[in-house]
Amino acid sequence: MVTTVTGNTAMASMAMGNMVRTMIDLHAHILPGLDDGSHSWEDSLEMAAQAVDCGVEGIAATTHANLPGNARAEEKASYLRALEQFSWLLDSEDMELNLYPGMEIFAQGAYIERLQNRELLTINNTAYVLVEFPMDGPARDIYIGIDRLRRIGLYPVLAHPERYACVQEVPAHVREWREMDAVIQMNKGSILGSFGRGVQKTAHYLLTRRMVDVAASDAHSPWRRTTNLELLFQILAQNYGTSCPRLLLYKNPEQIVRGKKIFRPSSGDL
Numbered sequence: 001m002v003t004t005v006t007g008n009t010a011m012a013s014m015a016m017g018n019m020v021r022t023m024i025d026l027h028a029h030i031l032p033g034l035d036d037g038s039h040s041w042e043d044s045l046e047m048a049a050q051a052v053d054c055g056v057e058g059i060a061a062t063t064h065a066n067l068p069g070n071a072r073a074e075e076k077a078s079y080l081r082a083l084e085q086f087s088w089l090l091d092s093e094d095m096e097l098n099l100y101p102g103m104e105i106f107a108q109g110a111y112i113e114r115l116q117n118r119e120l121l122t123i124n125n126t127a128y129v130l131v132e133f134p135m136d137g138p139a140r141d142i143y144i145g146i147d148r149l150r151r152i153g154l155y156p157v158l159a160h161p162e163r164y165a166c167v168q169e170v171p172a173h174v175r176e177w178r179e180m181d182a183v184i185q186m187n188k189g190s191i192l193g194s195f196g197r198g199v200q201k202t203a204h205y206l207l208t209r210r211m212v213d214v215a216a217s218d219a220h221s222p223w224r225r226t227t228n229l230e231l232l233f234q235i236l237a238q239n240y241g242t243s244c245p246r247l248l249l250y251k252n253p254e255q256i257v258r259g260k261k262i263f264r265p266s267s268g269d270l
C-alpha cells in the first residue's frame with residue numbers, strides 16, 4: 001500500500017527542516033526550443049526557480065537527442081549554445097542552480113557510433129549516459145543496448161524503465177539489467193501515478209525490491225511534469241524510509257555527475 005501526502009504536509013515537513021538543499025535532478029527538459037520540453041526562456045527560468053525552491057542544487061539539462069525524424073546535423077551545436085545561454089541567464093538572475101550537460105539519447109540507429117564520436121553527450125561528460133528505449137520494444141533490445149554501451153566503456157542510465165511495456169510484464173528484467181551495470185532511473189510521475197495505474201504499480205514494485213538507483217523529474221514545463229521534487233521526496237520517505245529519497249535524489253545523482261560509482265546498499269541497509 002502506497003502512502004500519499006498532501007502538499008501542505010510536505011511543506012510542513014520542509015518547514016521543520018527535514019529537507020536539505022542538495023538534491024540533483026538528472027533528467028529534465030529544461031532548455032527551450034530544442035524538444036517537447038520548455039517552450040521559452042521564461043518557462044526555463046520558472047522551472048529552475050521551482051527546482052531551487054524545493055531544494056534542488058543541480059539539474060542535468062537532458063534534451064531529447066537523435067529522435068527518429070527529428071535528428072538534426074546541428075543537434076550538438078544548438079544544444080551547447082542553449083546550455084551556455086541558459087547558464088548565463090541563471091547567473092544573471094542570481095539563481096544558484098548548477099547546470100549539467102547531458103542528453104536523453106534514443107537507443108536507435110547509430111547512437112553508439114555517435115556517442116563514440118562525441119556527437120551525442122553523456123551526463124556531465126562522465127561515463128554515465130541517459131538512454132531511452134522505445135516504450136513498446138522487446139526486452140531483448142534493451143539487453144543488447146546495455147551490452148553495446150558497456151563494451152564501449154559507458155554506463156547506461158536507463159530512463160524510466162517502469163514505463164516500458166516489457167518491464168510491466170516482467171519487472172525482473174530490471175534486476176538483470178542492474179547486474180549488467182545499468183543504472184535504473186525512475187520518473188517522479190511514474191511514482192505519483194501520472195502515467196497510469198500500471199506504471200505506478202510497476203514503479204512501487206521496483207522500489208519495494210530496492211531495484212531503483214535514481215529518481216528524477218523528467219520535467220517538461222513549469223505546469224505539468226514539473227521540476228518540483230518536494231512531493232516525491234515525501235512519498236518516497238513515507239513509504240520506504242528517508243534513506244530512500246536520500247539515495248535516489250541526493251547520493252546517487254551526485255555520484256553520477258562526479259563520474260563516481262553509485263551506491264547500491266543491500267535491502268537491509270536501506
Ligand SMILES: [Fe+2]
Pocket residue numbers: 027029104159218
Ligand atoms: Fe525525458
